[in-house]
Amino acid sequence: MTQEHAHATPEAPQVTVRGEGRLDVDPELARIGVTVTARGTDRTAALADLTRRNAQVLDLLKAQGDAVSTLETGSFSIAPELGRRGRGERVQAYRGRVRVTAELTDFTVLGELVTRLADLELTSVDGPWWALRPDSPAYAEARRLAVTEAVARARAYAEALGTSLASLLELSDAGLARPGIPMPRDFAGAPVAFAAEGVGETPPLDLEPQRQTVTAEVVARFTMRPPAL
Structure with a gap:
């Protein structure tokens, strides 16, 4: 007899059950990733282009006001690309990249926003990743x-024995499944990506929020009134 059931007696029989709660709800957050790149033979010029394009992305995101709840710069890099020919370490070009992540709570602006971001020069957009708030x-x-x-x-088990529940002995949380895929640090291989170069006035994308499934499980132990078997 395990310790968990040590106090079970014919006068106080016990029943242990598992309960599950499952909900399908609309998402509350949409996360997107934006990658800005620049490349040029001159390091200073490449860095200037990267700075300008990054500023355009940030300005566009900040212009959304309260619709963007979180805005973060994830990483920045600029590195030389060496030529493949010749014996010396000859720099062929410089490539820079900045990653920005944004979290939106207003989905009505999302379609137009990702379209305008993807329309920027050498800018790609990944996402959206749908999620719920932590609270x-x-x-x-x-x-x-x-x-x-x-x-x-x-109660159904107790009624099947012709008796009823008497008291709750224990209730434990067996787990809570939080929906949503966390956005990876590296946007490569993301589920959806948008990119456009000089396409002009592009119609906004129609993005339908993905329903989120939340499940919770508990384990409960009850005593029953002695059944008449």
Whole structure:
């Protein structure tokens, strides 16, 4: 007899059940990644182009106001590219890159925003990654549904024995599944990517938010009134 069931007796039988709560809800956040690049034979000119393009991206994101809740520069790099011919280390060009991440709470501006970002020179956009807020009410609701199912399941077992539940001995959280794919640090291989060069006035993309599934599991242990077997 395990310690968990050490106090189970014919006068106080126990039942242990698992309950699950599952919800499909609309996302609350959309994360996008923007990569700005520049390349040129002159280091100073390449850096100037990178700075200008990065400023255009930041200005466009900041212009969205409260729709963009988080804006971060992830990384910056500029490095020489060496020529493949010749014995010396001859610099052929300089390549620079800046990565920016943004988190949006207003999806009505998302389609136009990613289209305008992708329309910028040597700029690519990855995403969106749909998610819920860390404190989303959906998590609490999933837990409540899990507890409700655990009680109902335990009561069904008790009723099958012709008796009823007496008291709750233990309730433990077996896990909470948080939806959404975290945005990778490196945008390569992202699920969706947008890029355009000099395409002019491009119609906004129609991006439909992806529903999020939240699941919670609990394990509950009850005592039952002695059944008449």
